[in-house]
Amino acid sequence: MAAGTLYTYPENWRAFKALIAAQYSGAKITVHCTPPEFHFGQTNKTPEFLKKFPLGKVPAFEGDDGFLVFESNAIAYYVSNDALRGVSKESAAQVIQWMNFADSEIIPPASTWVFPTLGIMQYNKQATEHAKDDVKKVLSILNEHLMTRTFLVGDRISLADVTVVCSLLWIFKQVLEPSFRQPYVNVIRWFTTCVNQPQFKAVLGEVKLCEKMAQFDA
Amino acid sequence: MAAGTLYTYPENWRAFKALIAAQYSGAKITVHCTPPEFHFGQTNKTPEFLKKFPLGKVPAFEGDDGFLVFESNAIAYYVSNDALRGVSKESAAQVIQWMNFADSEIIPPASTWVFPTLGIMQYNKQATEHAKDDVKKVLSILNEHLMTRTFLVGDRISLADVTVVCSLLWIFKQVLEPSFRQPYVNVIRWFTTCVNQPQFKAVLGEVKLCEKMAQFDA
Amino acid sequence: METTCLGQEKIWFDKWRFDDAERQFYEQQNG
Structure with a gap:
């Protein structure tokens, strides 16, 4: 069962895909979308963020196990279950x-x-x-x-x-x-x-x- | 093992994805890309084609078993094997x-x-x-x-x-x-x-x- | 032949304009 942090800004329809998928699969997603955890336009331009997610775009997902994935469809796919896929x-x-x-x-x-x-x-x-x-x-x-x-x-x-x-x-x-x-x-x-x-x-x-x-x- | 017909125009880089995937998976793909089998701009506008593929776009794939799929990534995914996926x-x-x-x-x-x-x-x-x-x-x-x-x-x-x-x-x-x-x-x-x-x-x-x-x- | 067909592909050439505008909008929204 996937678990991790989703970086996005609030009300991002691209992030909704993964969040809805997680509702079905039971994946545990922590959303970081407002300061201090995440400030869109600043955090996603820091060297730490760009090292993980070189495109600097959101949504971006970091698993508790360190797994990194960007592109909203790929994140939604990752946190889904087989029935959804x-x-x-x-x-x-x-x-x-x-x-x-x-x-x-x-x-x-x-x-x-x-x-x-x-x-x-x-x-x-x-x-x-x-x-x-x-x-x-x-x-x-x-x-x-x-x-x-x-x-x-x-x-x-x-x-x-x-x-x-x-x-x-x-x-x-x-x-x-x-x-x-x-x-x-x-x-x-x-x-x-x-x-x-x-x-x-x-x-x-x-x-x-x-x-x-x-x-x-x- | 997938088998079927790929409709496209010649030298279509989007069609290459499925054809290369099939080289790895062994899927049997027959390419229809020139008349009389397929005439880009005509065949894909016929009612028969649009009934199968309502977008009227190529590449489009029709399995020998009747399975229909459009969107080049989906076709490539379908004719792939698990290693490629x-x-x-x-x-x-x-x-x-x-x-x-x-x-x-x-x-x-x-x-x-x-x-x-x-x-x-x-x-x-x-x-x-x-x-x-x-x-x-x-x-x-x-x-x-x-x-x-x-x-x-x-x-x-x-x-x-x-x-x-x-x-x-x-x-x-x-x-x-x-x-x-x-x-x-x-x-x-x-x-x-x-x-x-x-x-x-x-x-x-x-x-x-x-x-x-x-x-x-x- | 192939380039004529290629010319009929529907590409979102302006995607970068939309991406930039959307990014700026949400950056402003998020202060």
């Missing part, structure tokens, strides 16, 4: 498929759309419209896949659901207002089923779906 | 760490730098200079890691080496001229060791390292 080679490959799908197909358009509404980045109309189309495409692919399935891989929660749910959190909370998300009933059903699992709720708290699409924060 | 949970997590590192830290800057030299993207001086710096950062992280290691995970070839080597192919062939790559001796040693393995050579052929940094192809 996929027990057959088919399900294990499909877990990796959906983890990579989240990073390559969901995060780019979701960040493009949401960041300006949070004041993280400049608003760009054309990029935002393009991102909305990409998000629609992603949601229809998920909706199609979930037509006949309760979860993404096999018939129980896996790391595929954990990583894809976490990658969708921002858009579900910030911009997917009822009229926009209405065509994707299977995705809504799957997403709300997942976030209402006690293991997700223990980490995410109450996930309130967006009522009104946030506009960019000029 | 990492036998302990630590090494399995580190394999995923380096697979994700390749996609998130190497591919964006490597593509930004190389694509204009191939004439497939507008040259942008600022973006290229930024990409060069990011590539230097990636190479120093790898160089540091490989100071005391022959391979990226454990002491034998794993999917980490296969995926990171494949993600570096274009820059090693196209832009990493001797003066640029000179500071990263451990990376050069590791890269040439890997590509000279018979299993890599069977797929990549002779990998000639760049003599002269290609400039953008106006």
Whole structure:
């Protein structure tokens, strides 16, 4: 059973993946996300931290046994159990498929759309419209896949659901207002089923779906 | 032992990952990459293909048993053997760490730098200079890691080496001229060791390292 | 042939801009 320290800043959706996985596996994770244990922007730039984690990025995990791993999917994988990772080679490959799908197909358009509404980045109309189309495409692919399935891989929660749910959190909370998300009933059903699992709720708290699409924060 | 058909276009570095993995695992892969079996831009837009692979992207894998998987890392993982995937949970997590590192830290800057030299993207001086710096950062992280290691995970070839080597192919062939790559001796040693393995050579052929940094192809 | 196909790959060329912006945002948030 993995045990160790997760370095991150508070409310980091990438860190949620490992924390939810640990709720299922029973892995003991101590979160260092605020001073004095960890100060994002300072601690992760110290020579000690960079020696362990040369990218200087979070989340980063240090096992009680000294094992070091960075990249959020790898940390989530490490603190998971076999059920979450996929027990057959088919399900294990499909877990990796959906983890990579989240990073390559969901995060780019979701960040493009949401960041300006949070004041993280400049608003760009054309990029935002393009991102909305990409998000629609992603949601229809998920909706199609979930037509006949309760979860993404096999018939129980896996790391595929954990990583894809976490990658969708921002858009579900910030911009997917009822009229926009209405065509994707299977995705809504799957997403709300997942976030209402006690293991997700223990980490995410109450996930309130967006009522009104946030506009960019000029 | 996996067996099936890999749909791709010729010389696709993402497809190389699965093909090299199969050289180690003995998985039987039939490649469909040219007409009449597969015509990139046409076949992957047909309803039959999209029903199997809704993203319409390649590489995509269809097992002889009907198993379907997309996303290049997932395909490579599926056709691998346990040695390539990492036998302990630590090494399995580190394999995923380096697979994700390749996609998130190497591919964006490597593509930004190389694509204009191939004439497939507008040259942008600022973006290229930024990409060069990011590539230097990636190479120093790898160089540091490989100071005391022959391979990226454990002491034998794993999917980490296969995926990171494949993600570096274009820059090693196209832009990493001797003066640029000179500071990263451990990376050069590791890269040439890997590509000279018979299993890599069977797929990549002779990998000639760049003599002269290609400039953008106006 | 191969570079034409390669040109159709969807790459997140601007990823570094997003990474930098997100890092700065959270560094500010965390004072």
